[in-house]
Amino acid sequence: MTTTTEKRAPQAMNGVDTPTLLATINAVGAQPELARFTFRATNKWQLGTHSRTEIRGFYGAGGEQEHASTFALDGDHPAVLTGKDEGPTPVEVLLHGLAACLTAGIGNIASARGVKLDSVESTVEGEIDLRGILGLSDEVRNGYEGVRIHFRIAGDAPAEKLQAIVEQSRSRSAVYDVLTNGVPVDVTVEAV
Protein backbone atom coordinates (compact mmCIF):
# COMPACT_ATOMS: atom_id res chain seq x y z
CA MET A 1 0.00 0.00 0.00
CA THR A 2 1.00 3.56 -0.54
CA THR A 3 -0.42 6.86 0.59
CA THR A 4 0.82 8.86 -2.38
CA THR A 5 -1.82 9.94 -4.83
CA GLU A 6 -1.04 8.34 -8.14
CA LYS A 7 -1.57 10.24 -11.35
CA ARG A 8 -3.73 7.77 -13.21
CA ALA A 9 -4.72 7.73 -16.82
CA PRO A 10 -8.28 9.05 -17.23
CA GLN A 11 -10.95 6.40 -17.19
CA ALA A 12 -14.18 6.21 -19.13
CA MET A 13 -16.93 7.17 -16.70
CA ASN A 14 -20.41 8.73 -16.61
CA GLY A 15 -20.87 7.38 -20.13
CA VAL A 16 -18.02 9.62 -21.33
CA ASP A 17 -15.13 8.05 -23.23
CA THR A 18 -12.69 10.29 -21.38
CA PRO A 19 -9.49 8.95 -22.96
CA THR A 20 -10.85 9.58 -26.46
CA LEU A 21 -12.20 12.99 -25.45
CA LEU A 22 -8.79 14.04 -24.12
CA ALA A 23 -7.09 12.62 -27.22
CA THR A 24 -9.49 14.64 -29.36
CA ILE A 25 -8.65 17.82 -27.46
CA ASN A 26 -4.93 17.11 -27.93
CA ALA A 27 -5.43 16.48 -31.65
CA VAL A 28 -7.26 19.79 -32.04
CA GLY A 29 -4.56 21.55 -30.06
CA ALA A 30 -1.97 20.26 -32.53
CA GLN A 31 -4.10 21.06 -35.60
CA PRO A 32 -6.35 24.04 -34.81
CA GLU A 33 -8.19 23.95 -38.16
CA LEU A 34 -9.92 20.80 -36.90
CA ALA A 35 -11.76 23.06 -34.43
CA ARG A 36 -13.59 25.00 -37.14
CA PHE A 37 -17.22 23.87 -37.19
CA THR A 38 -20.27 25.12 -39.09
CA PHE A 39 -23.60 23.89 -37.74
CA ARG A 40 -26.69 24.08 -39.92
CA ALA A 41 -30.43 23.67 -39.87
CA THR A 42 -33.22 23.95 -42.39
CA ASN A 43 -36.70 25.09 -41.45
CA LYS A 44 -40.03 24.89 -43.26
CA TRP A 45 -43.19 26.77 -42.41
CA GLN A 46 -46.06 24.33 -41.86
CA LEU A 47 -49.15 26.43 -41.07
CA GLY A 48 -49.94 29.41 -38.88
CA THR A 49 -47.03 29.84 -36.46
CA HIS A 50 -45.94 26.20 -36.75
CA SER A 51 -42.65 25.34 -38.44
CA ARG A 52 -40.37 22.34 -38.49
CA THR A 53 -36.58 22.28 -38.42
CA GLU A 54 -34.38 19.47 -39.66
CA ILE A 55 -30.79 19.03 -38.57
CA ARG A 56 -28.47 16.48 -40.17
CA GLY A 57 -25.20 17.63 -41.71
CA PHE A 58 -22.49 19.88 -40.34
CA TYR A 59 -18.91 20.76 -41.13
CA GLY A 60 -16.20 20.07 -38.59
CA ALA A 61 -13.02 18.19 -37.74
CA GLY A 62 -11.76 18.96 -41.23
CA GLY A 63 -14.67 17.68 -43.27
CA GLU A 64 -18.36 17.20 -43.79
CA GLN A 65 -20.07 15.24 -41.02
CA GLU A 66 -23.53 13.80 -40.49
CA HIS A 67 -25.50 13.10 -37.38
CA ALA A 68 -26.47 9.45 -36.89
CA SER A 69 -30.03 10.44 -37.79
CA THR A 70 -31.96 13.48 -38.93
CA PHE A 71 -33.30 15.43 -35.96
CA ALA A 72 -36.70 17.02 -36.58
CA LEU A 73 -37.83 19.76 -34.21
CA ASP A 74 -41.15 21.60 -34.21
CA GLY A 75 -41.79 25.13 -33.08
CA ASP A 76 -45.12 26.87 -32.58
CA HIS A 77 -46.92 29.43 -30.46
CA PRO A 78 -49.21 28.28 -27.64
CA ALA A 79 -53.00 28.48 -27.83
CA VAL A 80 -53.11 31.54 -25.56
CA LEU A 81 -51.19 33.36 -28.31
CA THR A 82 -53.54 31.89 -30.94
CA GLY A 83 -51.02 29.25 -32.04
CA LYS A 84 -51.82 25.57 -32.44
CA ASP A 85 -49.29 24.43 -29.82
CA GLU A 86 -47.66 21.91 -32.17
CA GLY A 87 -44.28 22.41 -30.50
CA PRO A 88 -42.49 24.44 -27.87
CA THR A 89 -42.28 28.17 -28.41
CA PRO A 90 -38.99 29.36 -29.89
CA VAL A 91 -38.05 31.11 -26.64
CA GLU A 92 -38.56 27.87 -24.72
CA VAL A 93 -36.21 26.24 -27.22
CA LEU A 94 -33.50 28.63 -26.01
CA LEU A 95 -33.99 27.40 -22.43
CA HIS A 96 -33.52 23.83 -23.65
CA GLY A 97 -30.34 24.79 -25.49
CA LEU A 98 -28.90 26.44 -22.38
CA ALA A 99 -29.69 23.52 -20.05
CA ALA A 100 -28.45 20.91 -22.55
CA CYS A 101 -25.18 22.78 -23.17
CA LEU A 102 -24.32 23.26 -19.50
CA THR A 103 -25.31 19.67 -18.68
CA ALA A 104 -23.21 18.19 -21.51
CA GLY A 105 -20.25 20.15 -20.20
CA ILE A 106 -20.88 18.89 -16.68
CA GLY A 107 -20.83 15.30 -17.99
CA ASN A 108 -17.49 15.81 -19.74
CA ILE A 109 -15.81 17.85 -17.00
CA ALA A 110 -16.89 15.56 -14.17
CA SER A 111 -15.45 12.60 -16.08
CA ALA A 112 -12.17 14.38 -16.80
CA ARG A 113 -11.91 15.16 -13.06
CA GLY A 114 -12.69 11.59 -12.06
CA VAL A 115 -16.03 12.43 -10.43
CA LYS A 116 -18.83 9.89 -10.80
CA LEU A 117 -22.14 11.66 -11.26
CA ASP A 118 -25.35 10.31 -9.75
CA SER A 119 -27.74 12.94 -11.10
CA VAL A 120 -27.81 16.36 -12.68
CA GLU A 121 -31.14 18.14 -12.86
CA SER A 122 -31.87 21.72 -13.73
CA THR A 123 -34.79 24.06 -13.93
CA VAL A 124 -34.51 27.04 -16.22
CA GLU A 125 -36.85 29.94 -16.69
CA GLY A 126 -36.97 33.21 -18.52
CA GLU A 127 -39.16 36.27 -18.09
CA ILE A 128 -40.49 38.17 -21.03
CA ASP A 129 -42.91 41.06 -21.49
CA LEU A 130 -44.77 40.31 -24.70
CA ARG A 131 -45.61 43.97 -25.29
CA GLY A 132 -42.33 44.02 -27.20
CA ILE A 133 -43.09 41.39 -29.80
CA LEU A 134 -46.76 42.40 -29.97
CA GLY A 135 -45.67 45.88 -31.05
CA LEU A 136 -47.39 47.54 -28.08
CA SER A 137 -44.33 49.24 -26.64
CA ASP A 138 -41.06 50.48 -28.04
CA GLU A 139 -39.59 50.63 -24.54
CA VAL A 140 -39.97 46.91 -23.87
CA ARG A 141 -37.38 44.63 -25.47
CA ASN A 142 -38.58 41.77 -27.66
CA GLY A 143 -36.66 39.04 -25.87
CA TYR A 144 -36.18 37.77 -22.34
CA GLU A 145 -35.43 40.29 -19.62
CA GLY A 146 -33.51 37.65 -17.72
CA VAL A 147 -32.91 33.90 -17.57
CA ARG A 148 -32.20 31.81 -14.46
CA ILE A 149 -30.98 28.23 -14.32
CA HIS A 150 -30.73 26.25 -11.11
CA PHE A 151 -28.79 22.97 -10.92
CA ARG A 152 -29.17 20.13 -8.45
CA ILE A 153 -26.14 17.90 -8.80
CA ALA A 154 -25.19 14.72 -6.94
CA GLY A 155 -22.01 12.63 -7.25
CA ASP A 156 -19.12 11.07 -5.36
CA ALA A 157 -17.36 14.34 -4.55
CA PRO A 158 -17.69 17.10 -1.95
CA ALA A 159 -20.20 19.86 -2.65
CA GLU A 160 -17.43 22.33 -3.48
CA LYS A 161 -16.02 20.04 -6.17
CA LEU A 162 -19.47 19.47 -7.70
CA GLN A 163 -20.12 23.22 -7.70
CA ALA A 164 -16.75 23.83 -9.35
CA ILE A 165 -17.68 21.40 -12.15
CA VAL A 166 -20.84 23.40 -12.90
CA GLU A 167 -18.84 26.63 -12.80
CA GLN A 168 -16.24 25.24 -15.20
CA SER A 169 -19.02 24.15 -17.56
CA ARG A 170 -20.53 27.65 -17.44
CA SER A 171 -17.16 29.21 -18.21
CA ARG A 172 -16.76 27.01 -21.31
CA SER A 173 -20.37 26.86 -22.52
CA ALA A 174 -21.05 27.88 -26.11
CA VAL A 175 -24.75 28.53 -25.49
CA TYR A 176 -24.13 30.49 -22.26
CA ASP A 177 -21.69 32.66 -24.21
CA VAL A 178 -24.10 33.27 -27.07
CA LEU A 179 -27.04 34.03 -24.76
CA THR A 180 -25.13 36.36 -22.45
CA ASN A 181 -22.89 38.10 -24.98
CA GLY A 182 -24.92 37.92 -28.17
CA VAL A 183 -23.76 37.09 -31.67
CA PRO A 184 -24.12 38.91 -35.00
CA VAL A 185 -27.08 37.45 -36.95
CA ASP A 186 -27.40 38.16 -40.64
CA VAL A 187 -30.86 37.78 -42.22
CA THR A 188 -31.24 37.60 -45.99
CA VAL A 189 -34.43 37.12 -48.01
CA GLU A 190 -35.22 35.77 -51.45
CA ALA A 191 -38.82 36.27 -52.55
CA VAL A 192 -39.57 33.58 -55.13
Add this chain to the structure above:
Amino acid sequence: MTTTTEKRAPQAMNGVDTPTLLATINAVGAQPELARFTFRATNKWQLGTHSRTEIRGFYGAGGEQEHASTFALDGDHPAVLTGKDEGPTPVEVLLHGLAACLTAGIGNIASARGVKLDSVESTVEGEIDLRGILGLSDEVRNGYEGVRIHFRIAGDAPAEKLQAIVEQSRSRSAVYDVLTNGVPVDVTVEAV
Protein backbone atom coordinates in the same frame (compact mmCIF):
# COMPACT_ATOMS: atom_id res chain seq x y z
CA MET B 1 -68.11 48.37 -59.00
CA THR B 2 -65.89 50.74 -57.13
CA THR B 3 -62.24 51.59 -57.36
CA THR B 4 -61.86 52.62 -53.74
CA THR B 5 -59.93 50.25 -51.53
CA GLU B 6 -62.22 49.05 -48.81
CA LYS B 7 -60.88 48.63 -45.30
CA ARG B 8 -61.94 45.09 -44.56
CA ALA B 9 -62.00 43.21 -41.29
CA PRO B 10 -58.99 40.86 -41.07
CA GLN B 11 -59.65 37.34 -42.19
CA ALA B 12 -58.30 34.08 -40.89
CA MET B 13 -55.63 32.97 -43.33
CA ASN B 14 -52.41 30.94 -43.51
CA GLY B 15 -53.77 28.93 -40.61
CA VAL B 16 -53.71 32.06 -38.42
CA ASP B 17 -56.88 33.11 -36.63
CA THR B 18 -56.13 36.74 -37.41
CA PRO B 19 -59.25 38.27 -35.80
CA THR B 20 -58.51 36.51 -32.49
CA LEU B 21 -54.81 37.42 -32.74
CA LEU B 22 -55.65 41.09 -33.20
CA ALA B 23 -58.22 40.93 -30.40
CA THR B 24 -55.55 39.39 -28.15
CA ILE B 25 -53.14 42.21 -28.98
CA ASN B 26 -55.86 44.77 -28.18
CA ALA B 27 -56.65 43.03 -24.88
CA VAL B 28 -52.98 43.09 -23.88
CA GLY B 29 -52.77 46.74 -24.88
CA ALA B 30 -55.62 47.53 -22.50
CA GLN B 31 -54.24 45.37 -19.66
CA PRO B 32 -50.42 45.25 -19.94
CA GLU B 33 -49.97 42.80 -17.03
CA LEU B 34 -51.39 40.11 -19.36
CA ALA B 35 -48.16 40.44 -21.35
CA ARG B 36 -45.93 39.20 -18.52
CA PHE B 37 -44.84 35.63 -19.33
CA THR B 38 -42.42 33.26 -17.64
CA PHE B 39 -41.36 30.29 -19.74
CA ARG B 40 -39.80 27.25 -18.09
CA ALA B 41 -38.07 23.99 -18.80
CA THR B 42 -36.65 21.16 -16.72
CA ASN B 43 -33.64 19.15 -17.83
CA LYS B 44 -32.21 15.83 -16.65
CA TRP B 45 -28.80 14.43 -17.43
CA GLN B 46 -29.10 11.00 -19.04
CA LEU B 47 -25.55 9.75 -19.67
CA GLY B 48 -22.36 11.23 -21.05
CA THR B 49 -23.27 14.47 -22.81
CA HIS B 50 -26.90 13.45 -23.37
CA SER B 51 -29.67 15.24 -21.49
CA ARG B 52 -33.41 15.57 -21.95
CA THR B 53 -35.55 18.66 -21.46
CA GLU B 54 -39.26 18.68 -20.71
CA ILE B 55 -41.46 21.70 -21.35
CA ARG B 56 -45.05 21.86 -20.17
CA GLY B 57 -46.18 24.70 -17.92
CA PHE B 58 -45.64 28.43 -18.20
CA TYR B 59 -47.04 31.59 -16.69
CA GLY B 60 -48.75 34.15 -18.87
CA ALA B 61 -51.91 36.02 -19.74
CA GLY B 62 -52.51 36.51 -16.02
CA GLY B 63 -52.23 32.93 -14.85
CA GLU B 64 -50.64 29.51 -15.05
CA GLN B 65 -50.89 27.87 -18.46
CA GLU B 66 -50.05 24.46 -19.87
CA HIS B 67 -49.08 23.34 -23.32
CA ALA B 68 -51.45 20.83 -24.92
CA SER B 69 -48.79 18.18 -24.32
CA THR B 70 -45.39 17.82 -22.69
CA PHE B 71 -42.62 18.52 -25.18
CA ALA B 72 -39.52 16.38 -24.67
CA LEU B 73 -36.28 17.49 -26.34
CA ASP B 74 -32.94 15.72 -26.33
CA GLY B 75 -29.53 17.29 -26.53
CA ASP B 76 -26.18 15.60 -27.03
CA HIS B 77 -22.77 16.00 -28.62
CA PRO B 78 -22.02 14.31 -31.95
CA ALA B 79 -19.77 11.25 -32.26
CA VAL B 80 -16.88 13.35 -33.61
CA LEU B 81 -16.87 15.10 -30.22
CA THR B 82 -17.16 11.71 -28.46
CA GLY B 83 -20.88 12.15 -27.74
CA LYS B 84 -23.50 9.51 -28.49
CA ASP B 85 -25.46 11.70 -30.94
CA GLU B 86 -28.76 11.12 -29.14
CA GLY B 87 -30.01 14.58 -30.09
CA PRO B 88 -28.94 17.80 -31.77
CA THR B 89 -26.09 19.73 -30.22
CA PRO B 90 -27.16 22.61 -27.99
CA VAL B 91 -25.78 25.15 -30.46
CA GLU B 92 -27.87 23.60 -33.25
CA VAL B 93 -30.87 24.02 -30.97
CA LEU B 94 -30.24 27.78 -31.06
CA LEU B 95 -30.44 27.73 -34.88
CA HIS B 96 -33.81 25.97 -34.63
CA GLY B 97 -35.06 28.56 -32.13
CA LEU B 98 -34.06 31.42 -34.43
CA ALA B 99 -35.66 29.93 -37.55
CA ALA B 100 -38.85 28.93 -35.70
CA CYS B 101 -39.24 32.39 -34.14
CA LEU B 102 -38.78 34.33 -37.36
CA THR B 103 -41.03 31.93 -39.26
CA ALA B 104 -43.84 32.12 -36.67
CA GLY B 105 -43.69 35.89 -36.94
CA ILE B 106 -43.84 35.69 -40.73
CA GLY B 107 -47.00 33.56 -40.45
CA ASN B 108 -48.70 36.07 -38.16
CA ILE B 109 -47.55 39.23 -39.95
CA ALA B 110 -48.42 37.95 -43.43
CA SER B 111 -51.91 37.11 -42.22
CA ALA B 112 -52.40 40.50 -40.57
CA ARG B 113 -51.36 42.12 -43.87
CA GLY B 114 -53.68 39.95 -45.93
CA VAL B 115 -50.90 38.09 -47.73
CA LYS B 116 -51.47 34.42 -48.47
CA LEU B 117 -48.25 32.48 -48.05
CA ASP B 118 -47.33 29.58 -50.32
CA SER B 119 -44.06 28.60 -48.69
CA VAL B 120 -41.46 29.84 -46.25
CA GLU B 121 -38.19 27.98 -46.07
CA SER B 122 -34.98 28.96 -44.38
CA THR B 123 -31.47 27.70 -43.98
CA VAL B 124 -29.53 28.82 -40.95
CA GLU B 125 -25.93 28.24 -40.05
CA GLY B 126 -23.46 29.32 -37.44
CA GLU B 127 -19.68 29.19 -37.34
CA ILE B 128 -17.82 28.25 -34.23
CA ASP B 129 -14.19 27.61 -33.37
CA LEU B 130 -14.24 24.85 -30.79
CA ARG B 131 -10.86 25.84 -29.35
CA GLY B 132 -12.92 28.05 -27.03
CA ILE B 133 -15.04 25.36 -25.39
CA LEU B 134 -12.19 22.84 -25.50
CA GLY B 135 -10.12 25.20 -23.37
CA LEU B 136 -7.37 25.44 -25.99
CA SER B 137 -7.46 29.20 -26.45
CA ASP B 138 -8.47 32.13 -24.29
CA GLU B 139 -8.67 34.36 -27.36
CA VAL B 140 -11.40 32.34 -29.06
CA ARG B 141 -14.94 32.87 -27.79
CA ASN B 142 -16.92 29.84 -26.65
CA GLY B 143 -19.96 30.51 -28.82
CA TYR B 144 -20.75 31.22 -32.44
CA GLU B 145 -18.70 33.85 -34.23
CA GLY B 146 -21.65 34.61 -36.47
CA VAL B 147 -25.01 33.25 -37.56
CA ARG B 148 -26.66 33.59 -40.97
CA ILE B 149 -30.23 32.83 -41.90
CA HIS B 150 -31.52 32.91 -45.46
CA PHE B 151 -35.24 32.87 -46.26
CA ARG B 152 -36.99 31.80 -49.43
CA ILE B 153 -40.56 33.05 -49.25
CA ALA B 154 -43.40 32.73 -51.76
CA GLY B 155 -46.91 34.17 -51.57
CA ASP B 156 -49.54 36.26 -53.37
CA ALA B 157 -47.72 39.57 -52.99
CA PRO B 158 -44.89 41.41 -54.76
CA ALA B 159 -41.34 40.58 -53.70
CA GLU B 160 -40.99 43.88 -51.82
CA LYS B 161 -44.05 43.11 -49.69
CA LEU B 162 -42.81 39.61 -48.90
CA GLN B 163 -39.40 40.97 -47.97
CA ALA B 164 -41.01 43.59 -45.74
CA ILE B 165 -42.89 40.83 -43.88
CA VAL B 166 -39.62 39.06 -43.08
CA GLU B 167 -38.07 42.36 -41.99
CA GLN B 168 -41.01 43.12 -39.71
CA SER B 169 -40.71 39.65 -38.18
CA ARG B 170 -37.00 40.23 -37.54
CA SER B 171 -37.70 43.56 -35.90
CA ARG B 172 -40.18 41.92 -33.49
CA SER B 173 -38.49 38.57 -32.91
CA ALA B 174 -37.81 37.56 -29.32
CA VAL B 175 -35.12 35.03 -30.28
CA TYR B 176 -33.39 37.40 -32.72
CA ASP B 177 -33.26 39.98 -29.93
CA VAL B 178 -31.83 37.52 -27.39
CA LEU B 179 -29.24 36.14 -29.81
CA THR B 180 -28.06 39.51 -31.09
CA ASN B 181 -28.25 41.54 -27.88
CA GLY B 182 -27.75 38.90 -25.21
CA VAL B 183 -29.59 38.49 -21.92
CA PRO B 184 -28.40 38.21 -18.32
CA VAL B 185 -28.24 34.52 -17.31
CA ASP B 186 -28.02 33.60 -13.63
CA VAL B 187 -26.62 30.15 -12.77
CA THR B 188 -27.12 28.70 -9.29
CA VAL B 189 -26.04 25.30 -7.99
CA GLU B 190 -27.22 23.05 -5.20
CA ALA B 191 -24.95 20.05 -4.54
CA VAL B 192 -27.13 17.37 -2.95
